[in-house]
Amino acid sequence: MQQYLNIFGINYIVMMVVAVTGVPGTGKTTLSKNLAKRLSFFYMDVNKLISKYKLSEGYDRKRKTKIVDIKKLNRFLILQIKNLKKDKKIKGVIIDSHLSHCLPKKYVDLCIVTKCDIKELSRRLKKKGFHKSKIKENLQAEIFDVCYNEALELKHNIIFVDTTKGFNINHITRAGFIRGFLG
Numbered sequence: 001m002q003q004y005l006n007i008f009g010i011n012y013i014v015m016m017v018v019a020v021t022g023v024p025g026t027g028k029t030t031l032s033k034n035l036a037k038r039l040s041f042f043y044m045d046v047n048k049l050i051s052k053y054k055l056s057e058g059y060d061r062k063r064k065t066k067i068v069d070i071k072k073l074n075r076f077l078i079l080q081i082k083n084l085k086k087d088k089k090i091k092g093v094i095i096d097s098h099l100s101h102c103l104p105k106k107y108v109d110l111c112i113v114t115k116c117d118i119k120e121l122s123r124r125l126k127k128k129g130f131h132k133s134k135i136k137e138n139l140q141a142e143i144f145d146v147c148y149n150e151a152l153e154l155k156h157n158i159i160f161v162d163t164t165k166g167f168n169i170n171h172i173t174r175a176g177f178i179r180g181f182l183g
């Protein structure tokens with residue numbers, strides 16, 4: 001799968017950028033890794049990068065979560081995208097983060113929002129060892145489609161993947177919509 005941009009009759013290879021977003025536990029990492037493997041795309045683990053490059057601004061004890069400055073994270077991710085684009089062997093990148101949809105639309109070709117049934121999500125978050133209050137906060141975010149609404153506001157090209165009962169990676173990559181964006 002390769003995307004080309006035709007300028008004055010010359011085909012230029014364009015690196016595709018896929019942002020995988022969704023509430024914690026809805027299956028971003030599971031989907032992102034599968035998709036990256038299936039499409040031979042570069043997998044970007046934003047959580048790891050936040051820790052490695054100390055991109056968080058401390059820790060919110062009450063919410064038990066790292067405080068991330070979105071503008072700073074976006075600047076960092078845009079730089080990463082630009083650097084990856086220099087490597088002509090890289091066909092695409094999958095950005096795995098519940099903040100990936102905060103990137104401006106011009107840097108993202110497709111935004112995948114992972115979804116999950118509330119009961120199943122609650123089970124998954126308990127298994128992850130999340131505190132009760134954090135589970136409640138995330139379930140509310142899922143009910144109110146927070147990630148989707150924010151992605152919509154930024155006018156991303158969005159598709160949903162419901163991971164409640166698993167997913168078929170072939171169905172996802174074969175879906176007309178995704179094919180249209182992924183070349």
Ligand SMILES: Nc1ncnc2c1ncn2[C@@H]1O[C@H](COP(=O)(O)OP(=O)(O)OP(=O)(O)O)[C@@H](O)[C@H]1O
Nearest residue numbers: 023024025026027028029030031124163165166167
């Ligand atoms: N497609 C799926 N089918 C079945 N179980 C799944 C699926 N996707 C995820 N899960 C289960 O849900 C758990 C959470 O998935 P995952 O870690 O991919 O979510 P996440 O959105 O990346 O979470 P976080 O934001 O905390 O990193 C996994 O441990 C796995 O057991």
Ligand SMILES: [Mg+2]
Nearest residue numbers: 028029030096
């Ligand atoms: Mg994850």
